[in-house]
Amino acid sequence: MSLDRDALAARIADDIPYGAYVNLGIGAPTLVADHLDPAREVTLHTENGLLGMGPAATGDDIDDDLINAGKQPVTEHPGAAYFSQADSFAMMRGGHLDICVLGAYQVSVRGDLANWHTGAADAIPAVGGAMDLAIGAKSVWVMMDLTTKDGASKLVESCSYPLTGVACVSRVYTGRAVFEVGAGGVRVLDTLGSTLDELRALTGLELS
Amino acid sequence: MRTKIVSGLAAAVDGIADGSTVLIGGFGLAGQPLSLIDALLEQGASGLVVVSNNAGNADFGIARLLAAGRVRTVICSFPRQSDSYVFDELYRAGKVELEVVPQGTLAERIRAGGAGIGGFFTPTGYGTLLAEGKETREIDGRGYVFEKPIRGDVALIGAYRGDRLGNLVYRKTSRNFNPMMATAATLTIASVREIAEVGELDPEAVVTPGIHVDRVVAA
Numbered sequence: 001m002s003l004d005r006d007a008l009a010a011r012i013a014d015d016i017p018y019g020a021y022v023n024l025g026i027g028a029p030t031l032v033a034d035h036l037d038p039a040r041e042v043t044l045h046t047e048n049g050l051l052g053m054g055p056a057a058t059g060d061d062i063d064d065d066l067i068n069a070g071k072q073p074v075t076e077h078p079g080a081a082y083f084s085q086a087d088s089f090a091m092m093r094g095g096h097l098d099i100c101v102l103g104a105y106q107v108s109v110r111g112d113l114a115n116w117h118t119g120a121a122d123a124i125p126a127v128g129g130a131m132d133l134a135i136g137a138k139s140v141w142v143m144m145d146l147t148t149k150d151g152a153s154k155l156v157e158s159c160s161y162p163l164t165g166v167a168c169v170s171r172v173y174t175g176r177a178v179f180e181v182g183a184g185g186v187r188v189l190d191t192l193g194s195t196l197d198e199l200r201a202l203t204g205l206e207l208s
Numbered sequence: 209m210r211t212k213i214v215s216g217l218a219a220a221v222d223g224i225a226d227g228s229t230v231l232i233g234g235f236g237l238a239g240q241p242l243s244l245i246d247a248l249l250e251q252g253a254s255g256l257v258v259v260s261n262n263a264g265n266a267d268f269g270i271a272r273l274l275a276a277g278r279v280r281t282v283i284c285s286f287p288r289q290s291d292s293y294v295f296d297e298l299y300r301a302g303k304v305e306l307e308v309v310p311q312g313t314l315a316e317r318i319r320a321g322g323a324g325i326g327g328f329f330t331p332t333g334y335g336t337l338l339a340e341g342k343e344t345r346e347i348d349g350r351g352y353v354f355e356k357p358i359r360g361d362v363a364l365i366g367a368y369r370g371d372r373l374g375n376l377v378y379r380k381t382s383r384n385f386n387p388m389m390a391t392a393a394t395l396t397i398a399s400v401r402e403i404a405e406v407g408e409l410d411p412e413a414v415v416t417p418g419i420h421v422d423r424v425v426a427a
Contacts, residue, residue: 047311048235049381064238065368065380071236071289082380084387084415085235085261086319089312093332117337124299125308126288131333132312166335166351 002175003192010035012143012173016042016099023047023092025102025133026070029143032101045097047129049088052080069129089129092136100137102130104144104169106159109186109205111169113142114161127164134165146174146202153203155179155186176202211372213403213424217247220397220425224253224362227280231318231360231389232260232270236289239382241366241399243427245269248364254278259318259358261311261385263287263295274298283358285311310338313355315388320357322391322420327356363393367416370400374421375414383415390420399427 003011005028013035016022023045024030036042044053046068053068054075062073106114116130134140147153155172172179177199178190188207200207214220221244234240249272256279263282264271271294273279282304287295298304310332320328329352333339343354365386368379376398378386390396403426
């Protein structure tokens, strides 16, 4: 069995502790926001300069001066604060954020992250905040599919795509299983109903 | 009476030389001083080095400068966007140079430029392609990359309100790179949506003190 994106986002939201300061990367990780229980008082950071980001803005709430890192219109919660990007990245680089949830092309068993560049010769390089996010939170979690459309594992012994950060990811959430990665290698935290043999077949990795 | 307020956009961008390094505020279109960029286009300076987070959106602002062939080099974190077709085409044709800098490193390099810092070691980018050729150092067991400051000949700032002394406040996420850029250029030019009377801006809330600003224009 496997979880769909929404169910996986809900699972991640459930693992975020009370009162945490969290940055959700562009793409699938933004879905996590929809599943955060307000009673948990999680504060969302967006690296373009806001703590206390609210949901996407619609209709009359759209304000061109109030956008998220994906340049989409958003809202602010009471108690929000604005700051410059130097302050925003100091907040990140300085290790003040608790959790960052990012998408990825590949993650290695020791926690290397590849999510900014496919390495294709004709690609226009664009990094944005990816490298800062990769090294900038106390815990960096990745939300991704376990395999590509062609069936290749995205959890790998060693990344073949250009790295975004070295040994920075601690946890990988996929629809098939949740993994811990790092200096001690890879470990399955939650099989989400898969068997270890199924996960070994999908990843080609020694798993326990 | 001393005033930094200039009478119009042409006066605001007067004297910008060919080959200048121009710091341009904004994140996407938020806080991007579109009217100053249009005035710079009109003014005619070319061979520019543009430092900004992005490399232009659709046919606005920085994209217009690029399309007119005025830009030699772009230093930015994220050139590729859904509507960056002007930059994309010039880049693929080899008509503009690109230096990609991680967003937080770009902000800090500009901050360093304005703060008189000769460079800094950052963990961002360590062990990646963007650290190639740069000095690295291990400090207390962690790898760091040396990054140099960025200064501009000119900074174009998009602020919300400003007074004749050059004090500026911003609005919501349009603050972004503007405050650092205002400190890091020889000539800082701010466009504001509203001119405030001196004393009207709460001194506790001024983000860019007027010392950093040379010209203010309502646009």
